[in-house]
Amino acid sequence: MHEAHDGQSKAVVQFFEKFLGTVRFGNDPFAPILGYRNLVQGNVTINRVYYIEGLNHNLFSVGQFCDADLEVAFKKSTCFVRDLQGNDLFIGNRGTDLYTISHQELTSSTPLCLMANATPTQAWLWHRRLSHLNFDYINPLSKKDIMIGLPKLKYVKDQLCSSCELSKAKRSSFKS
Known part of the structure; x- marks a missing residue:
């Protein structure tokens, strides 16, 4: 030292x-x-x-x-x-x-x-770990210390998750 x-x-x-x-x-x-x-x-x-x-x-x-x-x-x-x-x-x-x-x-x-080109942030890591849970639900879990291991941070959605976007896409029906 x-x-x-x-x-x-x-x-x-x-x-x-x-x-x-x-x-x-x-x-x-x-x-x-x-x-x-x-x-x-x-x-x-x-x-x-x-x-x-x-x-x-x-x-x-x-x-x-x-x-x-x-x-x-x-x-x-x-x-x-x-x-x-x-x-x-x-x-x-x-x-x-x-x-x-x-x-x-x-x-x-x-x-x-x-x-600038760091690995994905903890927010997105926890979003994926929690099966793409909405950030509005992750924040109270963190703030109230409900979940063991979840860091006490403010989780901010700064972009659209491509997996979440794909899951919400409309599917066309099959033509018979």
């Missing part, structure tokens, strides 16, 4: 040096995860922000924002991280397939990155 003071505040940043595995990039190379730190921005804490060798950025997933009760919205060239009241906490800009939050947005001294 390393402790360092960031340049803009008096907060202590703790870096936990530990090999945690590897990450795979879109063009197939692997890089080791050499440690992590917890990012504190005001009263929000993002846990286990990974440091990847050779990336020169801290890496975290959209799920980490969701775990901190934040919402993430993506537009064509911009990404917004908001609290549950809708206030923008971070704004990122899109490169090729990567959204980057500049260090001016944060009290940290290095930029943070969001992967």
Whole structure:
């Protein structure tokens, strides 16, 4: 574990040096995860922000924002991280397939990155696991902690599920 003071505040940043595995990039190379730190921005804490060798950025997933009760919205060239009241906490800009939050947005001294082509979100994973259950039903299950193992997140339908769309398609009758 390393402790360092960031340049803009008096907060202590703790870096936990530990090999945690590897990450795979879109063009197939692997890089080791050499440690992590917890990012504190005001009263929000993002846990286990990974440091990847050779990336020169801290890496975290959209799920980490969701775990901190934040919402993430993506537009064509911009990404917004908001609290549950809708206030923008971070704004990122899109490169090729990567959204980057500049260090001016944060009290940290290095930029943070969001992967644009991430695996399906937890919301869609649980939608499929629950036999394509409507999000309006998944949210109360999560909020009231009715189902064991279902993460306490806000499940948002951001697109139409192709399987659900197909199941609702009209079928023409057979001609005899």
